[in-house]
Amino acid sequence: MTIPKIAIFTDDAGWHGKQLEQAFKNLGYDSVFVSLTECRFNLENQALPIFIPEFETELPVAAFVRGVPGGSLEEVILYLDFLHALKIMGIPVYNDANAIERSVDKAMTSFLLHHAGLKTPLTWVLRDRDAALAVVKNELSQGHFVISKPLFGSQGEGIRRIEKMTDLPWLTSSHGVYYLQRFVPSAGEGCSDYRVFVMNGEVMATMRRRGKSWLNNVAKGATCERIEPNSEMIHLAIQATKLLNMDYAGVDILEDSEGKLNVIEINSVPAWKGLESVCDVTIAELLAQDLINRYLKTT
Ligand SMILES: Nc1ncnc2c1ncn2[C@@H]1O[C@H](COP(=O)(O)OP(=O)(O)O)[C@@H](O)[C@H]1O
Numbered sequence: 554m555t556i557p558k559i560a561i562f563t564d565d566a567g568w569h570g571k572q573l574e575q576a577f578k579n580l581g582y583d584s585v586f587v588s589l590t591e592c593r594f595n596l597e598n599q600a601l602p603i604f605i606p607e608f609e610t611e612l613p614v615a616a617f618v619r620g621v622p623g624g625s626l627e628e629v630i631l632y633l634d635f636l637h638a639l640k641i642m643g644i645p646v647y648n649d650a651n652a653i654e655r656s657v658d659k660a661m662t663s664f665l666l667h668h669a670g671l672k673t674p675l676t677w678v679l680r681d682r683d684a685a686l687a688v689v690k691n692e693l694s695q696g697h698f699v700i701s702k703p704l705f706g707s708q709g710e711g712i713r714r715i716e717k718m719t720d721l722p723w724l725t726s727s728h729g730v731y732y733l734q735r736f737v738p739s740a741g742e743g744c745s746d747y748r749v750f751v752m753n754g755e756v757m758a759t760m761r762r763r764g765k766s767w768l769n770n771v772a773k774g775a776t777c778e779r780i781e782p783n784s785e786m787i788h789l790a791i792q793a794t795k796l797l798n799m800d801y802a803g804v805d806i807l808e809d810s811e812g813k814l815n816v817i818e819i820n821s822v823p824a825w826k827g828l829e830s831v832c833d834v835t836i837a838e839l840l841a842q843d844l845i846n847r848y849l850k851t852t
């Protein structure tokens with residue numbers, strides 16, 4: 554009997570890829586790292602219109618998305634097309650393209666959170682520079698700092714905080730789009746936020762991240778501390794994950810100085826090395842089990 558093969562989409566397998574590969578192996582599945590940049594549509598091939606390296610004769614039994622590369626709009630859409638197409642062909646894609654599209658786009662995430670009534674910081678997304686400057690000036694004049702983020706950013710890259718009028722010349726758009734958000738000071742001493750890891754509608758692990766500055770990303774040197782989430786945090790993280798229809802998610806939650814919880818973002822391709830270092834769960838094992846149990850066992 555041939556061993557079923559899972560595609561792990563990534564351009565840099567690294568620690569997370571290796572963890573997943575081993576976890577799938579322990580459950581009787583082979584996995585192959587593939588870059589979405591190497592996939593193709595080839596409609597000449599009736600049965601296999603999607604070419605994926607190492608899956609030339611048979612599509613994977615499932616796809617795990619560990620990374621979608623950046624690129625031009627056309628390139629990124631093509632990468633997502635492959636993920637959509639796999640799902641249309643009946644291949645489980647863990648987190649699927651819809652979930653990835655909505656969460657990678659910070660504007661859409663903010664809108665959907667707001668629309669669903671889940672508390673998230675006040676946000677403005679716009680093209681016009683003068684209008685962007687007016688938003689920031691107005692916020693500053695009311696005593697608020699403003700955060701400017703790249704629309705498709707991650708791991709704290711490119712995020713700036715505008716603190717005073719003389720910072721205004723530093724206000725830059727991301728490829729023509731300004732994503733501006735009111736800075737929410739966090740509760741307690743210094744700056745911190747929470748990363749809640751949700752899988753299949755359940756919270757599996759939670760940590761507090763304490764950044765070197767107000768930026769609490771692990772990739773930017775934040776320290777991790779395990780915490781037990783309260784019921785409100787659990788409920789909010791699960792609702793946010795459901796909102797974007799995700800199999801699993803890393804939800805960033807910030808507790809403000811009034812003790813209210815704000816959803817900052819919902820990551821569809823979260824890293825978990827920092828979280829795992831302070832929790833007693835093996836996240837790759839949980840993910841592999843969940844994918845297999847919910848999507849492959851029944852077929
Ligand atoms: N509106 C905000 N108020 C206060 N801190 C924020 C705000 N937005 C982001 N941050 C801080 O910056 C970090 C990164 O922001 P986030 O939106 O999660 O972007 P990324 O995708 O780069 O992680 C957050 O984890 C939080 O610590």
Ligand SMILES: [Mg+2]
Nearest residue numbers: 708709805818
């Ligand atoms: Mg984040």
